[in-house]
Amino acid sequence: MTETHVPIPTLERLAIYLRVLLDAHEAGIQTLSSQEIEQHSGISAAQFRKDLSYFGEFGKPGVGYSVPGLIQCIERILRLDAEQPILLVGAGNIGSALVGYPNFQAHRLRIAAVFDNNFVKIGRPFGELVIQDIARIKEVNADIGARIGIIAVPAHAAQEVADLLVEAGVTGILNFAPTILRVPKHVHVRNVSFLQELAVLSYHATEDALCVNGQVTRGGKDGI
Amino acid sequence: MTETHVPIPTLERLAIYLRVLLDAHEAGIQTLSSQEIEQHSGISAAQFRKDLSYFGEFGKPGVGYSVPGLIQCIERILRLDAEQPILLVGAGNIGSALVGYPNFQAHRLRIAAVFDNNFVKIGRPFGELVIQDIARIKEVNADIGARIGIIAVPAHAAQEVADLLVEAGVTGILNFAPTILRVPKHVHVRNVSFLQELAVLSYHATEDALCVNGQVTRGGKDGI
DNA sequence: GCGAGATTGTGAACCGTTTCACAAATCGCG
DNA sequence: CGCGATTTGTGAAACGGTTCACAATCTCGC
Ligand SMILES: NC(=O)c1ccc[n+]([C@@H]2O[C@H](COP(=O)([O-])OP(=O)(O)OC[C@H]3O[C@@H](n4cnc5c(N)ncnc54)[C@H](O)[C@@H]3O)[C@@H](O)[C@H]2O)c1
Ligand SMILES: NC(=O)c1ccc[n+]([C@@H]2O[C@H](COP(=O)([O-])OP(=O)(O)OC[C@H]3O[C@@H](n4cnc5c(N)ncnc54)[C@H](O)[C@@H]3O)[C@@H](O)[C@H]2O)c1
Numbered sequence A, B: 001m002t003e004t005h006v007p008i009p010t011l012e013r014l015a016i017y018l019r020v021l022l023d024a025h026e027a028g029i030q031t032l033s034s035q036e037i038e039q040h041s042g043i044s045a046a047q048f049r050k051d052l053s054y055f056g057e058f059g060k061p062g063v064g065y066s067v068p069g070l071i072q073c074i075e076r077i078l079r080l081d082a083e084q085p086i087l088l089v090g091a092g093n094i095g096s097a098l099v100g101y102p103n104f105q106a107h108r109l110r111i112a113a114v115f116d117n118n119f120v121k122i123g124r125p126f127g128e129l130v131i132q133d134i135a136r137i138k139e140v141n142a143d144i145g146a147r148i149g150i151i152a153v154p155a156h157a158a159q160e161v162a163d164l165l166v167e168a169g170v171t172g173i174l175n176f177a178p179t180i181l182r183v184p185k186h187v188h189v190r191n192v193s194f195l196q197e198l199a200v201l202s203y204h205a206t207e208d209a210l211c212v213n214g215q216v217t218r219g220g221k222d223g224i
Numbered sequence C: 001g002c003g004a005g006a007t008t009g010t011g012a013a014c015c016g017t018t019t020c021a022c023a024a025a026t027c028g029c030g
Numbered sequence D: 001c002g003c004g005a006t007t008t009g010t011g012a013a014a015c016g017g018t019t020c021a022c023a024a025t026c027t028c029g030c
Helices: A008-026 A034-041 A045-053 A067-077 A093-099 A134-144 A155-167 A194-205 B008-026 B034-041 B045-053 B067-077 B093-099 B134-144 B155-167 B194-205
Strands: A064-066 A084-089 A109-116 A129-133 A148-151 A172-175 A188-191 B064-066 B084-089 B109-116 B129-133 B148-151 B172-175 B188-191
Touching: A008 A034, A008 A045, A008 A067, A008 B194, A034 A045, A034 A064, A064 A067, A084 A093, A084 A134, A084 A155, A084 B194, A093 A109, A093 B093, A109 A134, A109 B194, A129 A134, A134 A155, A148 A155, A148 B194, A155 A172, A172 B194, A188 B194, A194 B008, A194 B084, A194 B109, A194 B148, A194 B172, A194 B188, B008 B034, B008 B045, B008 B067, B034 B045, B034 B064, B064 B067, B084 B093, B084 B134, B084 B155, B093 B109, B109 B134, B129 B134, B134 B155, B148 B155, B155 B172
Parallel strands: A084 A109, A084 A148, A109 A129, A148 A172, A172 A188, B084 B109, B084 B148, B109 B129, B148 B172, B172 B188
Antiparallel strands: none
């Protein structure tokens, strides 16, 4: 284990391992080998061990991994060992699904405040929270200290909201709007795009050959 | 352009290019160079050209790409040129956000039927649809012929629903439940996991060194 | 205490994707 | 028509992540 950059796919898988481990813990299992993790996660044992090797040594040769021990370690790595407050912007359809989602709590991710710019919505209850004015976001986060924000507003408002989130001190953004966000280098953005996912499935859903090819698509000045 | 396997990241980017092109089309722009696509998409011009090269030649040297022409080509590649019907299972929070989402329509993705197993919900309206009994899914899809299904049910029901979807003729599944699905080889699964996304952000949101390391985590029989 | 069996951690090989760099193609203009 | 400016398409190189394979480590039972 050297002090090296951790691949993002590794971090994503860490969250999967954590889920598997929590399930096992629930079931009263004390120890798991990388082989068994493979069974439950669909990720190869070698990959699992390599992933962990970025952070240290957590297993015992000949035995495997202590389930509660590894849970604690992965939680620490992912900063899920202490409560992680999150700002949600956009009290619409997506926002509504998110505030009520109980699984976040199990990972100590807590939506600590909801913001909108619609005066009709501001002040209304939203899950267990009350919708607040987006104009007050910086002020509110001075108390909360959230480092993660979720953008669930229409695409045309996303950049503006991203700027506000960054100004409020957020360094990680989960973006549901179909737009490329421009943010300072120190801010990490992850885009969630159902359309993209469905497009990939759409491509694979049909096996027929494509009708696009050289001589048809290239051509005269009427072009493609 | 040889007949080769297309990387999944390429397909994902294709959906992004399509969005950029549709925006440009909306704005009345007739032609775009790979350089300009880079500006709008955040994806490098070289990457863009390489991505397209898997499918043919679509541009004119010295000019660029015809916006409407390329839109048509990418839509054909992604099978978004004809209406793509989709089955949604789970009339809950996520399902609710999806049925009302207008952007799907712009890509000819249409949620053609919604299913649930809750007798209280079956028969109720859901968006413009009526919630149907999951038990009838195969029968219903005999008419619809959808090849894509969305799983928006609790994790413990996801595998069972996946089996039903496959039996109903679906070859692509978008899975929102936090579980690994076992499906036949010809079926493609894409998982959407907000938890995973947030975990990655959580990791990056703090720059402090980890407290995990060799001598602490490895050790005596009290172990990790 | 020791040998058999199990399992980890990791350098090295492998493989697929991204980036680079340039020849070939097209356009506009004099 | 020809030349300079522009931009494409694509082999080849660079890069980064995954897989492999094995020495090192640990447990258990005798
Ligand atoms: N609903 C879906 O299934 C779905 C799927 C994929 C992507 N998305 C994307 O997610 C985003 C949210 O979708 P939704 O369906 O929840 O939309 P929505 O219209 O239901 O909700 C958007 C909310 O954002 C608020 N808002 C608008 N501008 C704002 C601003 N400047 N500051 C603060 N709040 C503002 C609105 O008042 C509204 O409450 C959109 O970008 C959409 O494209 C949604
Ligand atoms: N809500 C969120 O923000 C969120 C976030 C991430 C992941 N998810 C995941 O998405 C999935 C759906 O979440 P949700 O919040 O919409 O849940 P939900 O409880 O609101 O809705 C689930 C729906 O599925 C139906 N259902 C249950 N078993 C079924 C079966 N066997 N066949 C058909 N229908 C069945 C239920 O009747 C219910 O209507 C869950 O797996 C959840 O973990 C949700």
